[in-house]
Amino acid sequence: MKFLNRKEELNLLKNISEKSKKSSQMTIILGRRRVGKTRLIFKSFKNDKFIYFFISRKSEPLLCEEFVNEIKDKLDISIIGKVQKFSDIFRFIIDYSKREHVNVVIDEIQEFFKINKSVYSDIQKIWDINKEQAHINLIFSGSIYSIMKNIFENSKEPLFNRMNNRIVLKPLSPLTIKDFLSENNKYTNDNFLDFYTITGGIPKYIELFYENNAFEIDKIIDIIFRENSVFLEEGKNVLIEEFGKDYYNYFSILSLIASSKTSRSEIESIIENNVSGFIERLEKDYSVLKKIKPILSKPGAKRQKYEIVDNFLNFWFRFIYKNQNIIHANNFNYLKEIVKRDFESYRGIFLERLFLEHFKNIGKYTLLGKYWEKGHKNEVDIVAVNDKEKIVELYDVKIKDNKIDIKTLKERAIRLVKNFKNYEIQYKGLSLKDLEKL
8 A cells, every 4th residue: 555645744853854964863754653663654655765673572681683674684783792782782773873864763772671771871871972963863652651751751761851853643633544545446424433432543443444345334334344454452462551450440441431421420330439640640641531521611620531542442432342252252243243333323423523633624613623512411512712703612522414403503502603603603414425525
C-alpha cells in the first residue's frame, strides 16, 4: 500500500534536517504503536543517508554489536575493539558529526528504561558537551507515551528540556481515509464511516484491510473475528506496557466506557470502588481518555463524561475484550452475529465524532461541543457557535435522515438557547448521506 499523506510532518522533518546542518537538532516523535512513526521516518530520509538504531529488548552488548554493524554499513567506518556500552556508540557518532553532518534515528528509545536507565544520563552528558560543535540530526522515536513523556518532559530526568522539536504523530485524518477509499474505487458513505469507526485512521489497520480487500463492514468483521487474527490481542499489545501490573483495573474501566458507561458514577456503581485515580491517569498520563463537558459548563462543573480517544481501542474494548469468553471458545460465527447486530447503533457515536472533527477543521466556529443536562437529559448532539456572525447551529445527528427530529431538538435546547440572546438559532440535521459534503 502506498504511503498516505503526512505532508505536514514530512515538511517539518525536512526543515529540521536542514537546520541540523548548521546546529545540532534533537527531535522526539511520539505516537501509539501502528500509527506509522517508523515509516514516516524512512519516508523522510528516502533520498538521504541515515543511521537507524532500533532498541529491541536485548542486552546492551548485543545491541551495540548490531549498531557497530549499522555504522559500518552506512558510514563505511569500522569501530576498533569490542563495544559494550551504548554511550560509546553515541560518543562515536557525535564525534563523527563534528567532521560531517549525519542523520541518526534511535527507534523505541524508551526500551532503555528496562535495559539500562543510565543511558539517558550518558546521552545528556555527551550531548551537552558536544552539541555546539556537532552537526547531527538526532531523532528519538517511541511508542509508550507515558515513559516517553517522563524521559523528555519530567524536570527530574536528565533529558528534560534537551529536545528542539516534538512531533506527536496522530492517526490519519478522516479526509485522508476518504481519499484512500476513493482512490481504490471503494468509497461509499457507509465504507467511509465504518473505516473511520474501526481504524480511527491508524495506517497499519487500514493496510491490513487493504491487503485483504476488506472495504465493506461484513468483510472487515470477517478479518477481525477469526482464529489467529492479529486484531484479537491488539488492545493488550498497545496498552499493557503502558499500564503495567494494574492493567486489569484500567481495562475494566475502558470496557465500561466503550459500552456507554461514560460517567464516573456509572463506572463506580458497577466496579463498586473509587476509580478517580485510575481515570485521572488514563486522561493525563496515558492520554487514552478524554473528558467531555457540556458546552458552556463552568470550569469546576462536575457534569462530565469520558470517551476513549482512540477509535480502534474503543471498538476493541466494546466487541473484543468484552467477549473474551466467546473468543476463547472459538465461537467466531456467533460473535460475528453479535457485532453485526450491535454495530449499526454503535457507529452512530462515531458519525457525530466525524462531523465534529470536520467542523473543527473548518475554522468557522468559536465554540464547538455537545450539550446535556443533569441525568443525561436533553442531549444535543452538536452545538456550533459563531460569535462573529452571531449564529448558533444545533444539530441532531442520525445514521438515517428520516430519523432526524427537529421538533425534539428544539425542545431539548430550550434552556441552552437562553444563553444566546441576540443570536440567530439554527436547528439542523446531519445523517450518513451528508458525509459526501465533507
